[in-house]
Amino acid sequence: xxxxxxxxxxxxxxxxxxxxxxxxxxxxxxxxxxxxxxxxxxxxxxxxxxxxxxxxxxxxxxxxxxxxxxxxxxxxxxxxxxxxxxxxx
Numbered sequence: 001x002x003x004x005x006x007x008x009x010x011x012x013x014x015x016x017x018x019x020x021x022x023x024x025x026x027x028x029x030x031x032x033x034x035x036x037x038x039x040x041x042x043x044x045x046x047x048x049x050x051x052x053x054x055x056x057x058x059x060x061x062x063x064x065x066x067x068x069x070x071x072x073x074x075x076x077x078x079x080x081x082x083x084x085x086x087x088x089x
Contacts, residue, residue, distance in 0.1 A: 001027060006077035010068045013039065016077050020085075024051050026078075034070050042071065051078050 001019040008016055013034035019027040026049050031039040046054055055078040063069035 003028075004077065004081050006073070006080070008068075008070065008073035008077070010066055011063065011070050011073055013070045013073065016070075016074055018074075018077070020051055020081060024082075025049065026051050026054060029074075031070060039070060042074075052082060055079050055082070 001021050003017065003019050006016045007014070011034065013031045015032035016030070017032075018029040021027060026046050029043040029046055031043065055075040058071040058075040059079075061069045061071040061075075063072075
């Protein structure tokens with residue numbers, strides 16, 4: 001499994017890390033900073049989830065008046081990784 005790091009923009013979280021298995025499943029998702037209870041719950045809920053499906057669900061989610069959220073930033077991170085993997089193959 002490959003581990004990925006993403007520095008989000010416009011949110012309280014400072015770093016998002018996750019692993020992606022060969023079959024496109026998310027593992028070991030962590031957020032540095034942000035709302036600890038909510039983000040820990042998101043990490044648990046998404047353990048073993050399909051990365052592409054997760055990105056589709058979370059994309060566009062806002063946090064208050066912000067035009068993004070930690071969940072939206074995770075979707076962006078996943079999309080970037082999947083795009084890089086597609087281009088590499």
